[in-house]
Amino acid sequence: MANPHEWSLPFIGKIPLPPFLSLHALMMVICALLLLLVFGVLYRKDGGTPRGLTNAMEILILFVRDQIAVPNMGESDGKRFTPLLCSLFFFILFMNAMGLIPLFSSATGNINVTAALASLTLVLMIGGGIYRNGPIGFLKSFLPHGVPWPILVILFPIEIVGLFIKPFALTIRLFANMMGGHVVIFSLLGLAVTFGLKAALPAVAMATGIYLLEILVAFLQAFIFTLLSAMFIGSCLHPSH
Amino acid sequence: MEHAASQGLIILGATIGAGLVAIGAGIGIGQIGRGAMEGIARQPDATAKIQTAMLIAAALIEGIALFSEVICLLGLNK
Numbered sequence: 041m042a043n044p045h046e047w048s049l050p051f052i053g054k055i056p057l058p059p060f061l062s063l064h065a066l067m068m069v070i071c072a073l074l075l076l077l078v079f080g081v082l083y084r085k086d087g088g089t090p091r092g093l094t095n096a097m098e099i100l101i102l103f104v105r106d107q108i109a110v111p112n113m114g115e116s117d118g119k120r121f122t123p124l125l126c127s128l129f130f131f132i133l134f135m136n137a138m139g140l141i142p143l144f145s146s147a148t149g150n151i152n153v154t155a156a157l158a159s160l161t162l163v164l165m166i167g168g169g170i171y172r173n174g175p176i177g178f179l180k181s182f183l184p185h186g187v188p189w190p191i192l193v194i195l196f197p198i199e200i201v202g203l204f205i206k207p208f209a210l211t212i213r214l215f216a217n218m219m220g221g222h223v224v225i226f227s228l229l230g231l232a233v234t235f236g237l238k239a240a241l242p243a244v245a246m247a248t249g250i251y252l253l254e255i256l257v258a259f260l261q262a263f264i265f266t267l268l269s270a271m272f273i274g275s276c277l278h279p280s281h
Numbered sequence: 282m283e284h285a286a287s288q289g290l291i292i293l294g295a296t297i298g299a300g301l302v303a304i305g306a307g308i309g310i311g312q313i314g315r316g317a318m319e320g321i322a323r324q325p326d327a328t329a330k331i332q333t334a335m336l337i338a339a340a341l342i343e344g345i346a347l348f349s350e351v352i353c354l355l356g357l358n359k
Contacts, residue, residue, distance in 0.1 A: 212348050213343075217347060260336060
C-alpha cells in the first residue's frame with residue numbers, strides 16, 4: 041500500500057508529512073478546519089430568515105434534531121445531545137465527501153478513525169448509563185424482567201457482549217462502506233490499465249456510475265452512524281427493560 | 282506444488298465466500314424493497330416514512346454483508 045506519510049499530488053510531486061501526521065490524520069485536520077470555517081465563520085446567526093449556506097446547513101441540523109435525536113432519546117435528552125450528534129453527523133459527512141474529491145482521501149476509510157468515532161459512542165453508552173441509573177442500575181438493565189434465573193445466567197454474558205458488539209458493528213459498517221467504494225472504483229479503472237485503450241470507455245462509464253452511488257453512500261452512512269448512535273445511547277439512558 | 286495448491290485454495294475460499302455474501306445481501310435487501318414498494322403502492326401518502334425506514338433497514342443488512350467481505354479480505358491476505 042502507499043506510504044501513509046506522504047501526500048502524492050499528480051503534477052506537483054509527493055509532499056512528505058511529519059512523523060506525527062499521516063495522510064488520513066491530515067485529512068481529519070483539514071475536515072475539522074473546514075467545519076470550523078463553515079459553521080463558525082460562514083454561518084450567519086444574526087436572526088431573521090436564513091439564506092444561502094445557513095439555510096442549507098439548517099435543514100440538516102433540524103433533520104438531526106427532529107428525526108434522529110428527539111424520537112430516540114426523548115424531548116429533553118434529545119435536545120441536550122443534539123450538538124454532539126450534529127458534530128458526529130457533519131464530521132463523518134464531510135470526511136466521506138472529501139474522499140470523492142480528486143486530490144483528497146477519506147479519513148473514514150481508515151479503521152482507526154472509525155474505531156475512534158465508535159468508541160465515542162461506547163463511552164457515552166456506558167458513561168450515560170452509569171450517570172443516569174447508577175452502576176447497579178446500569179448492570180440491572182441487562183437483565184430483563186420475568187425471566188427464570190437459569191436463563192438469566194446465560195443471558196447476562198450475551199447482553200454484555202452485545203453491548204460491545206454494537207459499536208464494533210458501527211466501526212466496521214462505516215469503514216467497509218468507505219473503503220469498499222474506493223476499492224471498487226480503483227478496480228474498475230484498473231481494468232482500463234490492464235486491457236488497454238479498448239476497455240477505457242466502458243471502464244470509465246462504470247466507474248462514474250459507482251462514483252455517483254458513492255455520493256449517496258456518503259450521506260447514507262453518516263445518517264446511519266448518527267441514527268444508530270442515538271438509538272444506542274438512548275437505550276442506555278432510558279432502559280425499558 | 283503443495284504451496285501453489287494451498288495458495289489456490291486460499292484464494293478460492295475467500296472469493297467464493299465474497300460471492301455468497303453478495304447473494305445473501307441481495308436477497309435480503311430485495312425483500313425489503315418489495316415490502317417498501319407494496320407499502321408505497323397501498324398508501325402513497327406515507328412514502329417519505331416508508332423510504333426512510335427502507336434505507337435504515339437496507340443499511341443494517343449491508344453492514345452485516347460488509348463484515349463478511351472484510352473477513353474474506355483478511356482471509357485473502359493471509
